[in-house]
Amino acid sequence: MSGAQGRRFPPWVGVVLVTIALVALPFALMQAGTAWVRITNFAILFVILSIGLNIVVGFAGLLDLGYIAFYAVGAYVYALLASPFFGLHWPFWAILPIGALVACGFGVLLGAPTLKLRGDYLAIVTLGFGEIVRILLNNLSEPFNLTNGPKGISSIDPVSVFGLSLGGTTKVAGFAIPDAVKYYFLLIVLLVAVIVVALRLQNSRIGRAWEAIREDEVAARAMGIDTTRVKLLAFALGAAFGGVAGGLFAAIQGFISPESFVLNESVMVLAMVVLGGMGNVWGVVLGALLLSFAPELLRYTIEPAQRALFGKSLVDSEVLRMLLFGAAMVAMMRFRPAGLLPSAVRKRELARLAQDDNA
Amino acid sequence: MDTFLQQVVNGLTLGAVYAVVALGYTMVYGIVQLINFAHGEVVMIGCMVAFTVIVALASAGLPPMLVLALGALAAIAVCMAVGYGIERVAYRPLRNAPRLAPLITAIGLSIVLQHLALLVWGRSYIAFPQIIEVKLYRLGNAETSATISNVQIAIVVASAVMMAALLALVYRTRMGIAMRATSQNPAVAGLMGIDVNRTIAQTFLIGAALGAVAGVMVGAYYGIAHYQMGFMLGLKAFSAAVLGGIGNLAGAVLGGLLMGLIEAMGAGYMGDFTRVCTLDTLLPGFAEACASNPDASLLGSNYKDVYAFIVLILVLVFRPSGLLGERVGDRA
Numbered sequence: 001m002s003g004a005q006g007r008r009f010p011p012w013v014g015v016v017l018v019t020i021a022l023v024a025l026p027f028a029l030m031q032a033g034t035a036w037v038r039i040t041n042f043a044i045l046f047v048i049l050s051i052g053l054n055i056v057v058g059f060a061g062l063l064d065l066g067y068i069a070f071y072a073v074g075a076y077v078y079a080l081l082a083s084p085f086f087g088l089h090w091p092f093w094a095i096l097p098i099g100a101l102v103a104c105g106f107g108v109l110l111g112a113p114t115l116k117l118r119g120d121y122l123a124i125v126t127l128g129f130g131e132i133v134r135i136l137l138n139n140l141s142e143p144f145n146l147t148n149g150p151k152g153i154s155s156i157d158p159v160s161v162f163g164l165s166l167g168g169t170t171k172v173a174g175f176a177i178p179d180a181v182k183y184y185f186l187l188i189v190l191l192v193a194v195i196v197v198a199l200r201l202q203n204s205r206i207g208r209a210w211e212a213i214r215e216d217e218v219a220a221r222a223m224g225i226d227t228t229r230v231k232l233l234a235f236a237l238g239a240a241f242g243g244v245a246g247g248l249f250a251a252i253q254g255f256i257s258p259e260s261f262v263l264n265e266s267v268m269v270l271a272m273v274v275l276g277g278m279g280n281v282w283g284v285v286l287g288a289l290l291l292s293f294a295p296e297l298l299r300y301t302i303e304p305a306q307r308a309l310f311g312k313s314l315v316d317s318e319v320l321r322m323l324l325f326g327a328a329m330v331a332m333m334r335f336r337p338a339g340l341l342p343s344a345v346r347k348r349e350l351a352r353l354a355q356d357d358n359a
Numbered sequence: 360m361d362t363f364l365q366q367v368v369n370g371l372t373l374g375a376v377y378a379v380v381a382l383g384y385t386m387v388y389g390i391v392q393l394i395n396f397a398h399g400e401v402v403m404i405g406c407m408v409a410f411t412v413i414v415a416l417a418s419a420g421l422p423p424m425l426v427l428a429l430g431a432l433a434a435i436a437v438c439m440a441v442g443y444g445i446e447r448v449a450y451r452p453l454r455n456a457p458r459l460a461p462l463i464t465a466i467g468l469s470i471v472l473q474h475l476a477l478l479v480w481g482r483s484y485i486a487f488p489q490i491i492e493v494k495l496y497r498l499g500n501a502e503t504s505a506t507i508s509n510v511q512i513a514i515v516v517a518s519a520v521m522m523a524a525l526l527a528l529v530y531r532t533r534m535g536i537a538m539r540a541t542s543q544n545p546a547v548a549g550l551m552g553i554d555v556n557r558t559i560a561q562t563f564l565i566g567a568a569l570g571a572v573a574g575v576m577v578g579a580y581y582g583i584a585h586y587q588m589g590f591m592l593g594l595k596a597f598s599a600a601v602l603g604g605i606g607n608l609a610g611a612v613l614g615g616l617l618m619g620l621i622e623a624m625g626a627g628y629m630g631d632f633t634r635v636c637t638l639d640t641l642l643p644g645f646a647e648a649c650a651s652n653p654d655a656s657l658l659g660s661n662y663k664d665v666y667a668f669i670v671l672i673l674v675l676v677f678r679p680s681g682l683l684g685e686r687v688g689d690r691a
Contacts, residue, residue: 063463065466113672113675113676114675116676117675117679120458121394121679124594124597124601125668125671125675128594128667131668132668135664138661139662267470270463271467274463319474319477322474323471325467326466326467326469326471326474327471328467329464329466329470330448330468332463333467337456337460
């Protein structure tokens with residue numbers, strides 16, 4: 001967050017400080033190992049995904065449990081258009097909007113038949129949609145090979161920005177800059193763009209319409225909001241964010257397979273949104289960062305602790321992470337339903353609910 | 360014709376299992392108007408517990424039917440405890456919260472249950488012990504090759520008995536009256552002296568017990584168990600409950616049987632209908648694919664898991680109240 005609320009300093013001081021911190025971060029992390037830069041990159045991807053899901057779940061109040069499908073669509077679009085699989089090697093900037101558009105299309109495809117549905121039905125249908133996409137990715141290898149089935153697509157082109165390939169190590173003034181650091185800068189730029197778009201959306205006419213629908217759909221319609229169109233738009237925009245994140249994922253990873261797009265991933269992104277605070281962009285960023293780094297932190301704390309106590313690792317950190325996610329979702333809903341950083345409206349709403357209960 | 364008969368037998372067996380699981384969904388939905396998202400995990404835990412008990416007792420020299428019964432009883436006991444826990448942790452504290460809240464806690468709990476099962480029973484597929492010798496009976500004369508096994512008969516009979524018992528419970532006992540009253544109007548039911556919290560807990564307990572038995576049946580039928588098995592099974596059973604009309608007991612049974620038949624028929628026939636060489640005669644353009652692999656088809660049996668969702672989406676779009684439903688799906 002920039003220092004917009006700081007009285008003693010002009011706002012640009014905060015912006016400059018945050019910029020310096022973000023630029024210095026990968027080099028600091030590199031001292032601990034390039035692996036940490038990679039982990040940070042994936043954390044940023046999950047932040048982008050969570051911001052996208054937040055549009056659907058947080059802004060518009062539509063529970064989507066198949067969100068990872070859009071991520072998968074974006075990733076496969078990138079992989080098919082920039083890999084030896086079809087012999088296509090389109091530039092990154094051309095594919096990114098295509099991926100976003102295709103994901104958008106899938107969002108409308110999912111949204112259109114489910115618009116009339118209530119929260120819990122919608123959750124189940126989106127869950128099913130996510131599974132259908134995964135089953136299709138697994139099986140569309142015959143009779144026509146479109147996705148290469150469970151084997152996935154490999155040797156995907158790295159991103160190239162203004163002639164500079166982000167894959168491999170570049171030497172700048174005697175410094176070896178690994179690919180992870182270069183991707184970090186690309187991701188940070190896109191992340192800032194995504195955050196700005198999300199914040200602007202929230203305060204726009206559409207954003208207020210989403211909020212109205214989330215609070216009371218009937219009243220929103222009575223106020224003249226075209227609920228069908230606005231809800232579809234939430235699905236489409238949320239999906240587009242997912243598509244962009246998916247394309248980046250394919251480019252960074254260089255290899256994708258249906259394995260990466262299972263239900264657990266959808267649940268993970270949802271947990272990030274819920275933990276951070278549905279409807280609040282900064283809360284969601286915080287939630288995504290916390291849960292992305294959680295497995296690494298667990299690996300370095302719980303695993304040695306287990307070894308010290310029992311002589312061996314009893315609970316795999318991956319399993320522990322999922323247990324933690326589930327428990328966090330339950331605990332958050334019970335004790336702090338608006339999330340770590342609640343949105344102002346949600347907070348008001350919940351306070352009112354508590355009053356109603358007491359009355 | 361014999362293939363058709365065989366698919367009907369398989370579909371009805373599968374459908375009987377779906378129906379029992381769907382009853383668990385529909386009972387809970389009927390009373391709290393919320394989907395019990397963790398019900399699939401209850402079924403999985405039932406299967407796993409029965410597996411553990413049966414393996415432990417297999418070498419004790421007891422009669423196989425007794426071992427199976429003990430396994431099922433243990434599964435029922437554990438699942439009822441889990442079901443009660445779900446109600447206490449995920450639903451009761453959030454009874455007046457916005458609808459999204461209990462949904463998210465239930466999803467969280469289902470993740471927790473799944474990974475606890477992973478810790479206890481491991482990541483790999485488990486072979487469910489076949490302690491009862493499978494016998495195949497021919498249907499009709501010796502010409503037809505359709506068969507039904509004793510396990511299939513047992514599943515269908517057990518499901519029918521449980522459904523009858525459930526109907527008797529709901530329509531013939533005081534507990535059932537309390538449940539129906541609570542489902543109609545919890546506030547007024549409370550004023551009439553019904554302990555609403557207890558009634559809701561009882562509903563979860565009964566649903567979980569049904570889930571446990573369904574878990575044992577799935578294990579016995581497929582012969583394998585896995586910590587993620589509850590997810591797909593739960594989704595299909597839920598789709599079945601919606602197809603029949605959620606909240607309606609007869610609807611759940613009808614939906615379950617139909618869903619089993621749809622899946623069996625889909626898996627059995629869609630592959631043949633969409634064989635690329637067949638398609639080539641209707642729509643040109645498949646000639647190349649037909650030449651390279653004449654057996655390839657667009658929608659083989661590996662798509663069997665998709666049919667349930669397609670049915671679900673179609674029902675929700677065209678008839679949200681389901682075949683026998685009283686409630687509408689889009690109530691705000």
